[in-house]
Amino acid sequence: MRLASVLALFLPVITYANSLVGRDSACGTYLCVNSMIQEPSGNPVFEIAVLLEPVGWVAIGFGHKMAGSHMIILWKNDDGTVTVSQRYATGHTEPFIDHSPPQLARPRVPSALMQSKAGNEAAFAFELVRNQNLGGAYNTSRLLWAYSKTRPDSDDPEATILGHYVAGFLNLNSSDTTAEPMYMPTASKAAAAAHKRIVIAHGALLSIGFMIVLPAGALIARFARSFTTRWFMVHYYLNYIVALPIIVVGWVLGPVAVIDAQASHFMDAHQICGGIMLLLYILQVLLGKYIHARKVGEATQKAHPPSNILHATFGIVLLSLAYLQIRSGLHEWYTLTDGTSERLNFWCTLIRNWAIALLVIYMAGMVLLRRQFEQEKTNTLYNSLRNDSETHLIGDDDDDTNKAAH
Numbered sequence: 001m002r003l004a005s006v007l008a009l010f011l012p013v014i015t016y017a018n019s020l021v022g023r024d025s026a027c028g029t030y031l032c033v034n035s036m037i038q039e040p041s042g043n044p045v046f047e048i049a050v051l052l053e054p055v056g057w058v059a060i061g062f063g064h065k066m067a068g069s070h071m072i073i074l075w076k077n078d079d080g081t082v083t084v085s086q087r088y089a090t091g092h093t094e095p096f097i098d099h100s101p102p103q104l105a106r107p108r109v110p111s112a113l114m115q116s117k118a119g120n121e122a123a124f125a126f127e128l129v130r131n132q133n134l135g136g137a138y139n140t141s142r143l144l145w146a147y148s149k150t151r152p153d154s155d156d157p158e159a160t161i162l163g164h165y166v167a168g169f170l171n172l173n174s175s176d177t178t179a180e181p182m183y184m185p186t187a188s189k190a191a192a193a194a195h196k197r198i199v200i201a202h203g204a205l206l207s208i209g210f211m212i213v214l215p216a217g218a219l220i221a222r223f224a225r226s227f228t229t230r231w232f233m234v235h236y237y238l239n240y241i242v243a244l245p246i247i248v249v250g251w252v253l254g255p256v257a258v259i260d261a262q263a264s265h266f267m268d269a270h271q272i273c274g275g276i277m278l279l280l281y282i283l284q285v286l287l288g289k290y291i292h293a294r295k296v297g298e299a300t301q302k303a304h305p306p307s308n309i310l311h312a313t314f315g316i317v318l319l320s321l322a323y324l325q326i327r328s329g330l331h332e333w334y335t336l337t338d339g340t341s342e343r344l345n346f347w348c349t350l351i352r353n354w355a356i357a358l359l360v361i362y363m364a365g366m367v368l369l370r371r372q373f374e375q376e377k378t379n380t381l382y383n384s385l386r387n388d389s390e391t392h393l394i395g396d397d398d399d400d401t402n403k404a405a406h
Helices: 002-010 112-118 186-224 231-260 269-297 306-336 341-378 380-392
Strands: 023-027 031-038 043-050 057-062 069-076 082-089 103-107 123-130 142-148 166-171
Touching (some): 031 112, 069 123, 112 123, 186 341, 231 269, 269 306, 306 341
Antiparallel strands (some): 031 043, 057 069, 057 142, 103 123
16 A cells, blocks of 8 residues: 555556566556466566556556567457467557567456456456576566557457557566565656646646737727727737747647657547647738738728638637637546545536626627627728837738637
8 A cells, every 4th residue: 555655646647666576556547467476387477457447458568668569459349258469669659569578478367356446347357477498588578558448349469559648657676586576766756847847837728828918918909999909918918929939839748748658649639639739829910910910001991801710710719719628628527536526526617607797798699799880881990000000010910800819
């Protein structure tokens, strides 16, 4: 229990550190792992309990990185059998079948302990037997593991497998026959803490950018546009000068965290939606630049051309996605870590109430539409805006009907 508690503090995934002599186990967010030496054969036995649903496949690999590692991949079939697929990885692509592995993996019945942790459908076990034809053995001092939510569509060991959902590394000491369970070195603790900081910074920056800075720019445009042309400068600086670096840095930290966790890119809705949101934001900035350039450069123009309507639609979609994306990120964070449901509910409720408040405030600004339309008919505000834009040489933002999240 002490080992499991210590490891859980610095790894967001399962960590299992243990001599292969004797028996020990530890649990983390995704998996529980147990290893032992089978007597009298002396064969290593691994037991794995998957703690998340759905259970697709789970793997134990032997090596210092994904490329060049032998892997043992297991999944349950509809008839209750277990498929054991021994493969060799050349990189972050599907490993190919290893027809001559150094050791042969034989499926075993998981112990009652492992089945009690995850249920029969999520518990796996295998024994390593030396390949007499090769006389080799896996190097068990450095292991890697992977977990996927998607099960292969057949029981064939050569079936196609989709990329892992999460992955990580284990350090074992198989040479010391008297070793006590060892703790991960300080470097591993520091690396795990750094990963957590990356994820937190990723979520915090994007939340600030999409749910505070951009809405502030939109509200400035909604309420101030009918009274002063100065809204234009504030809107520009908030939605471009301030928001751009916050959003770009926050977004980049997402792939950095995925790479750090040895996980796959664009494999779930959260990652895919994040890519779409960045693209929409860039298009929003470019469209605002285009609209403003036309407005300043032309003497007459429709008050609400199609480009303005498209820009407004992008803004609505962008902020709607931002709310859903933040909720998705919170659910993923608390699902994959030791976060409590109470904290998850607190943050989800806070974000929801904030989004509702923004919507109510923005809709309240609609009472100014009549004043705005009257000014647009006489071009009063437009002429002032054009002169103000030329005077201040901003040259980059939207017009009086263009706002980042209108």
